[in-house]
Amino acid sequence: MPKSILIDPSDVRRPGTLTAPDIPLNAYQPDIERELAEHGRETLVRIYRDMVVIREFETMLDRIKREGVYEGIEYNHKGPAHLSIGQEASVVGQALHLKPDDSIFGSHRSHGEILAKGLSAIHRFDEAALTVIMDAYMGGLPLRVVKGFPAQSVKSMAVDYLLYGALAEIFGRATGFNKGMGGSMHAFFPPFGIMPNNAIVGGSADIAVGGALFKRVNHKPGIVIANIGDASMGCGPVWEAMMFAAMDQYRTLWPKEVGGAPPILFNFMNNFYGMGGQPVGETMGFGVLARVGWGVNPNAMHAERIDGFNPLAVADAICRKRKVLEAGDGPVLLDTVTYRFSGHSPSDASSYREKSEVELWRQQDSLVAYRLYLLENGQANEGELDALTDDVRERLRRVVAAAVSLETSPRVSMVTDEIGEMMFSNAPLASLESARTPEVLLPKEQSRWKTTQEKLRFGLDEQGKPVSKLKCLTYAEAIFEAVVHAFYTDPTLVAYGEENRDWGGAFSVYRGLTEMLPYHRLFNSPISEAAIVGTGVGYALSGGRALVELMYNDFMGRAGDEVFNQMAKWQSMSANVLSMPMVLRVSVGSKYGAQHSQDWTSIVAHIPGLKVYFPATPYDAKGMMSLALQGSDPVIFFESQRLYSEPETLVAGGVPREEYTVPEGEPALRRTGSDLTIVTVGATLYRALEAADALQARYGVACEVIDARFLNPLNYAPIVESVKKTGKLVLASDASERGSFLHTMASNISQLAFDWLDGPVAVVGARNWITPAAELEEAFFPQAEWIIDTIHERLLPLAGHTPTTRQATSTLLERNRAGV
Numbered sequence: 036m037p038k039s040i041l042i043d044p045s046d047v048r049r050p051g052t053l054t055a056p057d058i059p060l061n062a063y064q065p066d067i068e069r070e071l072a073e074h075g076r077e078t079l080v081r082i083y084r085d086m087v088v089i090r091e092f093e094t095m096l097d098r099i100k101r102e103g104v105y106e107g108i109e110y111n112h113k114g115p116a117h118l119s120i121g122q123e124a125s126v127v128g129q130a131l132h133l134k135p136d137d138s139i140f141g142s143h144r145s146h147g148e149i150l151a152k153g154l155s156a157i158h159r160f161d162e163a164a165l166t167v168i169m170d171a172y173m174g175g176l177p178l179r180v181v182k183g184f185p186a187q188s189v190k191s192m193a194v195d196y197l198l199y200g201a202l203a204e205i206f207g208r209a210t211g212f213n214k215g216m217g218g219s220m221h222a223f224f225p226p227f228g229i230m231p232n233n234a235i236v237g238g239s240a241d242i243a244v245g246g247a248l249f250k251r252v253n254h255k256p257g258i259v260i261a262n263i264g265d266a267s268m269g270c271g272p273v274w275e276a277m278m279f280a281a282m283d284q285y286r287t288l289w290p291k292e293v294g295g296a297p298p299i300l301f302n303f304m305n306n307f308y309g310m311g312g313q314p315v316g317e318t319m320g321f322g323v324l325a326r327v328g329w330g331v332n333p334n335a336m337h338a339e340r341i342d343g344f345n346p347l348a349v350a351d352a353i354c355r356k357r358k359v360l361e362a363g364d365g366p367v368l369l370d371t372v373t374y375r376f377s378g379h380s381p382s383d384a385s386s387y388r389e390k391s392e393v394e395l396w397r398q399q400d401s402l403v404a405y406r407l408y409l410l411e412n413g414q415a416n417e418g419e420l421d422a423l424t425d426d427v428r429e430r431l432r433r434v435v436a437a438a439v440s441l442e443t444s445p446r447v448s449m450v451t452d453e454i455g456e457m458m459f460s461n462a463p464l465a466s467l468e469s470a471r472t473p474e475v476l477l478p479k480e481q482s483r484w485k486t487t488q489e490k491l492r493f494g495l496d497e498q499g500k501p502v503s504k505l506k507c508l509t510y511a512e513a514i515f516e517a518v519v520h521a522f523y524t525d526p527t528l529v530a531y532g533e534e535n536r537d538w539g540g541a542f543s544v545y546r547g548l549t550e551m552l553p554y555h556r557l558f559n560s561p562i563s564e565a566a567i568v569g570t571g572v573g574y575a576l577s578g579g580r581a582l583v584e585l586m587y588n589d590f591m592g593r594a595g596d597e598v599f600n601q602m603a604k605w606q607s608m609s610a611n612v613l614s615m616p617m618v619l620r621v622s623v624g625s626k627y628g629a630q631h632s633q634d635w636t637s638i639v640a641h642i643p644g645l646k647v648y649f650p651a652t653p654y655d656a657k658g659m660m661s662l663a664l665q666g667s668d669p670v671i672f673f674e675s676q677r678l679y680s681e682p683e684t685l686v687a688g689g690v691p692r693e694e695y696t697v698p699e700g701e702p703a704l705r706r707t708g709s710d711l712t713i714v715t716v717g718a719t720l721y722r723a724l725e726a727a728d729a730l731q732a733r734y735g736v737a738c739e740v741i742d743a744r745f746l747n748p749l750n751y752a753p754i755v756e757s758v759k760k761t762g763k764l765v766l767a768s769d770a771s772e773r774g775s776f777l778h779t780m781a782s783n784i785s786q787l788a789f790d791w792l793d794g795p796v797a798v799v800g801a802r803n804w805i806t807p808a809a810e811l812e813e814a815f816f817p818q819a820e821w822i823i824d825t826i827h828e829r830l831l832p833l834a835g836h837t838p839t840t841r842q843a844t845s846t847l848l849e850r851n852r853a854g855v
């Protein structure tokens with residue numbers, strides 16, 4: 036069913052002029068009477084207290100980094116500390132109106148955001164709720180430390196808890212908010228709505244959009260803020276995130292009751308510097324950052340520049356923008372002017388700026404100015420404000436003493452595999468929200484699913500002859516069945532990517548889903564690979580299940596950071612507080628040349644924290660997709676374009692109609708034999724089987740053929756068992772040979788089965804070339820004959836065999852020397 040957005044030539048060809056809305060700059064007008072009426076005196080004073088907390092916390096860290104001591108407590112902190120001294124008003128003002136349901140995602144410079152949002156949450160929660168949170172979090176680990184402090188009220192203890200949990204995390208302790216797995220740049224605490232802070236500049240932009248998407252799609256309350264730096268405006272993924280957040284379809288195509296665009300606010304903490312580079316005047320050309328809103332959508336993202344040196348100006352902006360976001364009219368862009376007095380990091384000599392400039396800003400220090408504002412307007416007296424500062428210092432003394440002590444605040448064990456155990460959560464669950472009914476447009480029985488169910492489940496007849504492919508369930512349809520099942524089981528599941536909806540995905544795997552699912556569960560994304568993966572990450576770590584797709588494996592380069600640093604790492608960097616139920620589909624192509632035919636399994640298998648699946652038969656395609664879509668871990672799901680239209684021909688009984696999963700990490704035996712073992716990854720399986728047939732027929736060599744199916748995790752035991760029997764092993768896949776995952780397998784099996792091997796493990800990969808034109812591909816991808824020739828040259832001379840390809844070790848030496 037095509038969508039109905041008419042592109043009328045007489046409309047788009049009409050002459051005219053584009054106009055843009057005004058973007059207000061620092062429009063806030065202070066008015067103590069109004070502010071008092073709005074906030075009350077207590078809150079006005081609390082704002083000051085929260086700014087002091089941040090100033091003191093960051094000053095403490097600065098001392099520890101520079102002098103190795105704070106108030107007589109010595110400590111050598113090896114890790115980073117990107118301080119936000121000077122920026123306090125911008126974060127306290129922002130947090131003032133945020134509720135615990137609102138989430139913030141931040142950057143390497145987010146200590147202040149953590150503390151401000153945490154203090155705001157502590158203020159809003161009642162004592163009972165705070166007790167439940169602190170008791171439950173990490174089994175009460177950080178709380179036990181804080182309970183050792185002098186007795187105090189629950190609210191007061193929660194403040195110590197926040198300071199301690201953050202500091203212990205910064206110091207890499209098991210009692211920190213993320214067991215020390217996050218550290219200074221990645222510390223966070225989800226129960227207070229403090230979501231991951233990101234050491235990759237701009238990294239939070241698309242992840243936060245995913246968090247907002249989760250709220251919108253699943254009807255959850257709250258808004259989401261991406262706190263990112265001004266210099267991150269130069270990052271591609273930040274622009275992609277804005278494009279994704281500003282899509283028209285939220286208003287034109289999505290069901291009205293979903294509520295419009297994801298409630299995302301891009302807040303650029305504009306301190307006018309990267310590390311030393313200056314976006315204004317040097318590294319960028321926007322002049323005023325808020326101007327960027329003009330380029331994104333007709334309402335200019337409701338952009339404003341706000342004065343981040345006045346906490347009340349920031350609070351006012353958040354309050355107004357929340358209404359825009361809740362009405363589904365986002366995204367919003369704020370250019371929050373601020374300044375860091377501290378260096379980029381304590382080692383920074385500030386060689387890139389004049390002391391006089393820092394002095395100018397110091398003269399307007401928001402902490403001093405706001406204090407004066409309270410005093411001059413009679414809202415507080417000196418003694419009261421000094422007492423607040425004394426209280427914060429007292430807290431910090433006990434918090435620092437506890438956090439530096441290895442006895443009170445130990446590190447995770449380096450002896451047991453404690454970190455290893457946090458790499459995956461391994462907690463399968465069919466539905467992430469079982470109380471809710473999945474939103475669908477059709478009963479499964481009235482959809483294309485019924486047609487696929489009625490297809491033949493095996494591609495060979497009783498005599499072993501192929502039946503018409505049109506009558507058989509294909510590899511693509513097997514994936515479709517698994518995806519349909521998950522959509523009708525898990526209400527949180529969403530799928531998106533380029534051309535995913537009407538087109539059915541580039542290779543039509545989703546054909547029929549358009550009729551089955553509302554727009555908010557299946558949609559076309561912009562051509563923004565980074566944002567496709569990054570939003571998936573944010574969606575998954577917020578509590579939903581994301582199935583995102585990148586068409587060709589080759590396009591993964593565009594989403595490098597999101598795959599390698601975000602999808603792979605947040606589970607373990609959170610110490611499993613968050614899970615990552617996310618599947619990224621990529622297909623390995625052929626026929627389309629050098630930029631559309633690569634198998635990059637080795638690249639993702641190399642990155643710790645990712646599971647990597649590569650089914651080669653329809654049975655596995657369905658069973659492994661079902662496994663992935665029930666998991667709690669990030670899976671890179673490889674598919675092969677050579678296989679999409681193929682029926683099952685290897686697994687007896689064919690593809691079951693009902694749901695099932697394949698045991699994770701277990702290779703599949705495809706053919707038994709006693710002379711030699713061939714292990715394959717991906718579609719090369721069929722060429723290996725061809726080689727096995729030929730070896731049997733021509734030379735009487737019986738090959739055992741094993742399809743690895745999984746790259747990570749992978750159980751090597753069945754492969755070792757096979758090698759014990761045959762003594763010879765060849766590995767084959769369509770990935771270019773140099774650096775291929777096959778070499779990792781070869782090395783592992785050589786060590787695991789050395790005593791049983793009577794020859795080297797031979798690797799047959801694609802050539803270390805660009806993939807040439809379709810007509811030349813046979814010279815690039817491994818062919819059955821390559822496998823036979825390799826066996827002949829390196830493992831088992833075949834009587835009377837004349838090689839037709841060059842597979843001898845001398846060729847290996849020669850090619851490596853030439854780098855090809």
Ligand SMILES: Cc1ncc(C[n+]2csc(CCOP(=O)(O)OP(=O)(O)O)c2C)c(N)n1
Pocket residue numbers: 142143144234235236237263264265266267304306308309310379
């Ligand atoms: C993708 C990436 N590139 C470079 C860096 C190194 N780096 C860390 S912070 C920083 C400057 C960031 O400036 P901005 O985004 O304005 O944040 P600020 O430090 O001013 O808070 C740079 C270049 C990084 N962490 N990530």
Ligand SMILES: [Mg+2]
Pocket residue numbers: 264265266304305306307308309
């Ligand atoms: Mg900056």
